[in-house]
Amino acid sequence: MATRQQVQLNVNGEVYDLEVPPKRLLLDVLRDDLGLTGARRGCEDGFCGACTVLLDGKAVHSCSVLAVRAAGHQVLTIEGLAQNGKLHPIQEAFIQHGAIQCGYCTPGMILAARALLDVNPHPMEQDVRWGLTGNLCRCTGYVKIVEAVLAAASGQ
Amino acid sequence: MEDFEYLKPTTTAEAVNMLAQHSGEARAIAGGQSLIPMLRARLVGPAYLIGLEAIPDLARIQAVDGSLRIGAMATHLEVATSALVRQRASILAEAEGLVGSPAVRNLGTLGGNLCHNEVGADPPPPLLALGATAVIAGPGGDRKLPLEQFFTGFLETALAEDEILAYVDIPAQPPGLASAYVKYRLRAVDRSIVGVAVALAIEGGVCREAKVALGGVGPVPFRSRGAEAVLSGNHPDERTIEQAAGAAMAEARPMSDAHASADYRRKMVAVFTRRALKHALGMG
Ligand SMILES: Cc1cc2nc3c(=O)[nH]c(=O)nc-3n(C[C@H](O)[C@H](O)[C@H](O)COP(=O)(O)OP(=O)(O)OC[C@H]3O[C@@H](n4cnc5c(N)ncnc54)[C@H](O)[C@@H]3O)c2cc1C
Ligand code: FES
Ligand code: FES
Numbered sequence: 001m002a003t004r005q006q007v008q009l010n011v012n013g014e015v016y017d018l019e020v021p022p023k024r025l026l027l028d029v030l031r032d033d034l035g036l037t038g039a040r041r042g043c044e045d046g047f048c049g050a051c052t053v054l055l056d057g058k059a060v061h062s063c064s065v066l067a068v069r070a071a072g073h074q075v076l077t078i079e080g081l082a083q084n085g086k087l088h089p090i091q092e093a094f095i096q097h098g099a100i101q102c103g104y105c106t107p108g109m110i111l112a113a114r115a116l117l118d119v120n121p122h123p124m125e126q127d128v129r130w131g132l133t134g135n136l137c138r139c140t141g142y143v144k145i146v147e148a149v150l151a152a153a154s155g156q
Numbered sequence: 157m158e159d160f161e162y163l164k165p166t167t168t169a170e171a172v173n174m175l176a177q178h179s180g181e182a183r184a185i186a187g188g189q190s191l192i193p194m195l196r197a198r199l200v201g202p203a204y205l206i207g208l209e210a211i212p213d214l215a216r217i218q219a220v221d222g223s224l225r226i227g228a229m230a231t232h233l234e235v236a237t238s239a240l241v242r243q244r245a246s247i248l249a250e251a252e253g254l255v256g257s258p259a260v261r262n263l264g265t266l267g268g269n270l271c272h273n274e275v276g277a278d279p280p281p282p283l284l285a286l287g288a289t290a291v292i293a294g295p296g297g298d299r300k301l302p303l304e305q306f307f308t309g310f311l312e313t314a315l316a317e318d319e320i321l322a323y324v325d326i327p328a329q330p331p332g333l334a335s336a337y338v339k340y341r342l343r344a345v346d347r348s349i350v351g352v353a354v355a356l357a358i359e360g361g362v363c364r365e366a367k368v369a370l371g372g373v374g375p376v377p378f379r380s381r382g383a384e385a386v387l388s389g390n391h392p393d394e395r396t397i398e399q400a401a402g403a404a405m406a407e408a409r410p411m412s413d414a415h416a417s418a419d420y421r422r423k424m425v426a427v428f429t430r431r432a433l434k435h436a437l438g439m440g
Contacts, residue, residue, distance in 0.1 A: 003159060022162035022205070023195070045193050046260060047345060058233075058262040064192045065263065068162045069207065112258065133344040134257025 007071040011036065012080025018067070026070045027051045027062035030077060038078035038107040042136075049135030052108035053077050059115040059134070078107035081114065090114055093152035094145070101139035109135050113149045123153055158201035164210050168293045168322055171206050176295050176318040178204045184320050186229055186268035189260050214267070214322060217241060224326040225291075228267020232256075235266050235279075245326050247282040247337040247353055254278050257345045267321045270306065273313050273376065275411070276347030280307065280377035282337045284369035285353035288326045294319040307376035330357040330365070336436035338428050340372075342415065348372040349416045350424045352404070352432040356387065363387045368400065368429065373408040373421050380404040383429060392437055401430040 004019045011034060020029060030036045030053070042050030044063045051063040054076040081088040090110050093099070100106050109132065116123065116131035123131065128149045129142075137145065163182075165171040175182050182204035185191050194200050208214055214229035217238045224244045226235060235241055236252035255261055255269070255278050269279050270290070280303070288303045295318055303324065306314050315321065329335075335355040339348045351371035357364045366387035371377040382403030390396050410421035434440050 005162060021159060023157045023159055025192075044196065046189060046256075049257070049259065052259060055262075059259045060263050061189075061259045064189055066162065066188065066192070069188065069209065115258070130344070131258060134259045 005068055007068055009067065009070060009075060010073070011075045012077060020067050022066065022068050024067045025063060026053070026065040026067050026075070029067045030062060030075075036077050036079050040104055040107065042104070047134075047136070048105075049108045049112060049132075050105055052111050052135065054111055054115055057115065057118060059112045061134075076111070078111060081110065088114070089155070090117070090149065090152040093148040097144050097148040097151060099141060099144040099148035101137075101141050105135060105137040105139075109137065109145055113152070117149070117153055121153060123150070125150060128153075157195045158198065158203075160195075160201075160203055160205050162205050162207055164207045166210050168211055168213060168320065171208060171211060171320055172293055172295055172318060174204070174206050175320065179317050182206055182317075184208055184271075186265040186271075187231065187263035188268075189256075189264040190268060190272045190274065208267075208320070219244075220325070222328045226266055226324045226326070228270075228321045228323060229265050230267075232261035232264050232266065232269070232279075233258075236261065244329070245282070245286055247335045247355070248279060248286065248326070251278040251282045251337045251339070251351070251353070254339050260345075266324065270303075270324070271313055271315065271321055273307050273311055274347060275310070275375065276341075276349065276351065276372035276415075277377070278337075278339060278348060278351055278371065281351045281353035281369040281371040282335075283324060283326070284377060284379055285335065285337075285355040285367040286326050286329065287367065288324050290314075290321055291323040291325060292319050293322040298322065300325075304379060307378075310375040329355070332358055334358050334436040334438075336432045338432045338435060340424055340428050346415065349421060350428045351377075352425070352428045354429075354432045354436050356392065356433075356436055358392075358437075361391055363390055363392050366400075368404060368432075370404060370408060370425060370429075373410040373425050375409070375411070378407075380407045380429075382407050387433075392433065397430055397433045397437075397439075400433060401426040404429040 040050035042048035183202040214227040337353045368383040383400040386400040405426040408425045410418045412418045
């Protein structure tokens with residue numbers, strides 16, 4: 001039985017040719033093979049959202065995606081969000097609004113927010129809360145997080 | 157997680173062949189949202205995973221001979237936002253929009269949800285209330301099965317090891333259909349404690365035909381024939397609605413789990429059946 005499979009992954013615009021066991025999770029490839037530790041391991045069950053990355057622009061749980069399934073698709077992690085050394089407006093807003101405490105949930109929150117704003121650039125508070133339902137913050141900073149996303153959306 | 161080989165067929169026939177060839181050792185994978193956690197927990201350990209994502213025909217949502225055909229690989233997001241589904245099966249679109257979180261809806265599929273047959277899943281009640289049929293592909297060709305017979309037991313379905321669910325067909329609905337889906341859960345990402353779908357054909361103020369389907373309150377989703385009998389042929393007023401809600405409650409066979417006790421679930425069946433009926437009929 002084949003124990004390894006060739007996969008070509010496009011992560012943050014860079015192409016990686018890898019050989020992985022088919023059972024390898026996208027989360028493990030990102031963290032352990034590529035050293036992109038922004039995607040966090042939380043529940044490993046699809047509930048916490050700490051491992052959120054964008055797959056072709058849509059939020060997914062990298063703990064629940066096989067690397068072989070991500071082959072041929074565009075993966076965006078938090079490391080790929082800043083452009084030319086300049087933070088993304090959502091990242092800036094999180095800092096400005098104190099939406100980060102321990103920071104464990106932050107990459108997932110910001111990527112989920114980015115996916116939300118791509119589809120709905122001018123959300124109401126309710127839309128933001130709904131868009132972030134899959135992302136838990138154990139420091140319970142939701143109010144600041146929602147404020148930050150709304151601020152980023154309104155260009156503040 | 158056990159090791160496995162990942163195969164990626166490009167047609168349904170090829171997928172079925174692979175399942176037959178490795179019978180007992182192979183399993184289909186759709187969005188992986190339920191299966192990957194199960195593999196990780198070693199609840200299942202197939203030697204072959206048959207990825208269905210490269211079969212374009214299975215992802216299509218289309219009108220076929222007057223009915224609506226949804227491919228098993230259509231994601232929850234695609235079903236929830238499809239103009240065709242919203243127009244012809246609005247309660248299914250609503251239910252799909254309530255599945256889990258955005259990330260689960262982005263990869264999880266309607267077919268995967270039905271094949272997993274988990275207690276409290278959202279799509280089954282609306283599909284049962286709309287009279288849907290499962291189209292199943294196997295080595296001998298396609299067979300059709302009323303969706304009600306597809307769910308055979310706790311986490312079990314009528315699929316044989318070498319079969320896959322290909323489509324779900326939803327027949328054209330009568331004009332003036334009054335329908336609703338209501339979901340009761342405590343956190344946004346949870347499956348339903350109780351999910352109730354109703355579809356009522358109303359003519360001249362009388363309910364000509366009624367379908368009432370429940371999820372979360374038995375080992376499989378089911379239609380409440382008792383509630384349907386109370387409503388059919390009657391004027392759906394407060395009293396009738398109350399009787400129908402009681403009949404639905406009497407048919408529920410809920411289990412206790414971390415989310416709710418069986419007794420509580422049973423009581424909530426009456427509450428949410430009443431709400432679904434009133435909502436469908438525009439009575440609040
Ligand atoms: C955090 C979280 C919250 C959730 N909340 C909800 C909720 O609120 N409501 C709800 O309804 N669901 C919920 N779910 C379940 C969700 O709907 C899953 O997407 C769905 O149950 C599985 O779909 P999938 O495409 O990911 O299937 P997979 O995980 O790939 O497969 C599931 C099972 O079905 C089989 N299978 C898949 N497709 C086929 C096919 N075409 N033919 C034959 N067999 C097939 C697989 O072999 C496997 O046994 C939740 C899941 C998670 C992780
Ligand atoms: S680690 Fe993936 S959702 Fe929690
Ligand atoms: S900031 Fe600590 S978990 Fe969110």
